[in-house]
Amino acid sequence: MERSVNVTVVYYSSTGTIHRIATEIAETAEKAGAEVRLVRAAELAPRAAVDSRPAWAEHLKATEDVPIAQVDDVLWGDAVLFGTPTRFGNMSAQLKQFIDTLGPAWFQGRLANKVYSAFTSGGSTHGGMETTIVSIYNMVCHFGGIIVPPGLNENPYGTSHVLGSDSAPVSEIALQSARVQADRVVRVARALKEA
Numbered sequence: 776m777e778r779s780v781n782v783t784v785v786y787y788s789s790t791g792t793i794h795r796i797a798t799e800i801a802e803t804a805e806k807a808g809a810e811v812r813l814v815r816a817a818e819l820a821p822r823a824a825v826d827s828r829p830a831w832a833e834h835l836k837a838t839e840d841v842p843i844a845q846v847d848d849v850l851w852g853d854a855v856l857f858g859t860p861t862r863f864g865n866m867s868a869q870l871k872q873f874i875d876t877l878g879p880a881w882f883q884g885r886l887a888n889k890v891y892s893a894f895t896s897g898g899s900t901h902g903g904m905e906t907t908i909v910s911i912y913n914m915v916c917h918f919g920g921i922i923v924p925p926g927l928n929e930n931p932y933g934t935s936h937v938l939g940s941d942s943a944p945v946s947e948i949a950l951q952s953a954r955v956q957a958d959r960v961v962r963v964a965r966a967l968k969e970a
């Protein structure tokens with residue numbers, strides 16, 4: 776019988792794009808037989824900033840029941856996927872703040888030997904989505920983690936959705952990419968657990 780694997784999806788999303796991709800990844804991992812935790816990095820922006828954009832305020836309200844990411848969620852995962860909007864070619868401050876809380880776990884070697892993968896979205900095709908993903912993979916090297924990118928796919932580094940108009944749903948291309956990525960992460964995490 777296949778061994779169960781734990782998959783944690785840690786994401787930050789201001790207006791819902793990354794939340795949509797994170798949900799697709801979580802559902803795909805579940806279908807592949809994984810136990811899944813879907814958790815969000817806490818909002819750090821001042822209330823006035825959130826309220827200045829209706830889509831941001833609405834999304835925050837709509838996802839208030841999604842548990843806030845804790846260090847234990849990462850420790851629990853055999854595989855951890857990080858999702859963030861691209862911010863100036865980098866990850867969001869909200870996700871980075873959460874990752875910085877992993878310091879003691881890192882120091883004790885408890886982040887090592889897990890599978891890690893990352894996904895993002897951005898306003899423009901050449902707006903730095905790959906540098907965002909690589910900035911996450913840089914940290915994974917420090918963790919001693921095993922980077923599992925999707926490889927031959929829409930973006931070999933990690934699912935990367937380019938936003939259309941404000942109301943456009945996440946593209947099927949990005950969702951397909953998310954499924955490929957999630958499947959591969961589960962397969963590799965399971966193989967490592969069984970080795």
Ligand SMILES: Cc1cc2nc3c(=O)[nH]c(=O)nc-3n(C[C@H](O)[C@H](O)[C@H](O)COP(=O)(O)O)c2cc1C
Pocket residue numbers: 787788789790791792793794859860861862863864865895896897898899900901902903904938
């Ligand atoms: C402060 C800020 C910086 C951004 N920087 C970039 C960027 O460097 N490249 C890019 O393509 N999009 C950039 N964007 C657009 C966001 O990536 C986009 O709004 C986000 O991917 C939407 O994801 P969400 O709906 O999950 O919040 C930026 C947006 C903000 C607010």
